[in-house]
Amino acid sequence: MPAPLVLGLVLAAVLPTAAGGADLSARQALAREIYEELVEIDTTHSTGDTTRAAEAIEARLRAAGLASPDIAVLGPSDKRKNLVARLRGDGSEPPLLLLAHLDVVEAKREDWSVEPFELLERDGFFYGRGTADDKAMAAIWSELFVELARTRAPLRRDLILALTADEEGGRENGVDWLLRHQRPLVDAALVINEGGGGHMRGGRYLLHAVQAAEKTYADFELSVRDKGGHSSRPTALNPIYSLADALGRIGRFRFPVELNEVTRAYLARAAGVETEGTAAAMLALASDPTDAAAAERLSQQPSYNAQLRTTCTATRVEAGHANNALPQLARAVVNCRILPGHSADEVKGQLAELAADERVEIVQLDPEFSAPAPPARVDPALLAVVERLTAELWPGVPVVPTMGAGATDSRYFRRAGIAAYGVSGLFHDIDDVRAHGRDERLGVKQFYEGQAFLGRLVAALAGAPGA
Numbered sequence: 001m002p003a004p005l006v007l008g009l010v011l012a013a014v015l016p017t018a019a020g021g022a023d024l025s026a027r028q029a030l031a032r033e034i035y036e037e038l039v040e041i042d043t044t045h046s047t048g049d050t051t052r053a054a055e056a057i058e059a060r061l062r063a064a065g066l067a068s069p070d071i072a073v074l075g076p077s078d079k080r081k082n083l084v085a086r087l088r089g090d091g092s093e094p095p096l097l098l099l100a101h102l103d104v105v106e107a108k109r110e111d112w113s114v115e116p117f118e119l120l121e122r123d124g125f126f127y128g129r130g131t132a133d134d135k136a137m138a139a140i141w142s143e144l145f146v147e148l149a150r151t152r153a154p155l156r157r158d159l160i161l162a163l164t165a166d167e168e169g170g171r172e173n174g175v176d177w178l179l180r181h182q183r184p185l186v187d188a189a190l191v192i193n194e195g196g197g198g199h200m201r202g203g204r205y206l207l208h209a210v211q212a213a214e215k216t217y218a219d220f221e222l223s224v225r226d227k228g229g230h231s232s233r234p235t236a237l238n239p240i241y242s243l244a245d246a247l248g249r250i251g252r253f254r255f256p257v258e259l260n261e262v263t264r265a266y267l268a269r270a271a272g273v274e275t276e277g278t279a280a281a282m283l284a285l286a287s288d289p290t291d292a293a294a295a296e297r298l299s300q301q302p303s304y305n306a307q308l309r310t311t312c313t314a315t316r317v318e319a320g321h322a323n324n325a326l327p328q329l330a331r332a333v334v335n336c337r338i339l340p341g342h343s344a345d346e347v348k349g350q351l352a353e354l355a356a357d358e359r360v361e362i363v364q365l366d367p368e369f370s371a372p373a374p375p376a377r378v379d380p381a382l383l384a385v386v387e388r389l390t391a392e393l394w395p396g397v398p399v400v401p402t403m404g405a406g407a408t409d410s411r412y413f414r415r416a417g418i419a420a421y422g423v424s425g426l427f428h429d430i431d432d433v434r435a436h437g438r439d440e441r442l443g444v445k446q447f448y449e450g451q452a453f454l455g456r457l458v459a460a461l462a463g464a465p466g467a
């Protein structure tokens, strides 16, 4: 098809800076170059390879002066390797680890309007799979490491860079593997990861989130069995009704409201960007977690409801084997998101109580993914640094601690007793979330602002010169 090629040539001719970035500093240009290199390496689970991406960054770091044993590409299998690199500090503070995952969610060319594995800069955005999740952060960390290695910047603490595999799925999660098999390489006092970042709406910067806690993911299968038979002679033991009754009770149940240090700070600080009634309820609940009216009002909004309590909801159901037969099996999956400080066993017990029927068997699926998260805490010293830098770069934008309702690799560090925070300085439009979706993108201005912020953050935390 010649037409797209011609169009491409025309675009290239009328937009000469589209690929170049004439006004960039040398460091911005290098970050962009690494970003492009990473986006163009397919790191999906199906056809991709994180090892190639890890080796691409390894080559740049070796060229900047890093050498073994301070740099290694390692992992459980050929295509799922991780990069770990270390810059040595004077040891006056314990190590700081900078984390990003290299793998990306699948992207089919036919679903996208642009090439998913090419970095395209157009109309103020970088397009491509991973531009938002999580190759911007991987590129920014990599450039910073190149710069600090090249200039042999003095540091108060070791800086560790970990670029890892299988965050988006797969059984070879890089952080989990490194903590289990190479703990000394990634042992740190503090981890900075994805999961935070700025929220904007219609170009207005609303808040800067610091992700300090996450809920725990857990799936439970509920099943009911019977001997079956001919549907012309129904019995009271039809498994579909037993399961439906149990699911109905689970669906009507609400776990109690429970605030922690993080969600309480979130409600108090995020109220400023909400509409009047919601803001009043947030402030009321933050100051009095027993305020039932405020909790009820916020519970009407799914995103706030998820912050206030453990949630469980049915996500799959299947039963029966023929239109004219009594079912022998009915089963459902109930997906739960559990507050920090609570266990999957506790939630399983609650589901059993609600099912109130011995015939309903409840089994937790993949329990190894559901180790409980420790209680949520916010490090005041880190928060103070993020607040100072946010005020410098985006005056008036509040810094807000958050609890993720999903999961990032921070959970493995937290479970291992290592404080991990989602902090990025990368702002995105909360009404236009494309991570994991089609035409994933990140604002060009927001990418370079994130680079400036993260450079200064590491400078503040480790004594390195800033971006």
Ligand SMILES: [Zn+2]
Binding pocket: 101, 133, 134, 167, 194
């Ligand atoms: Zn991610």
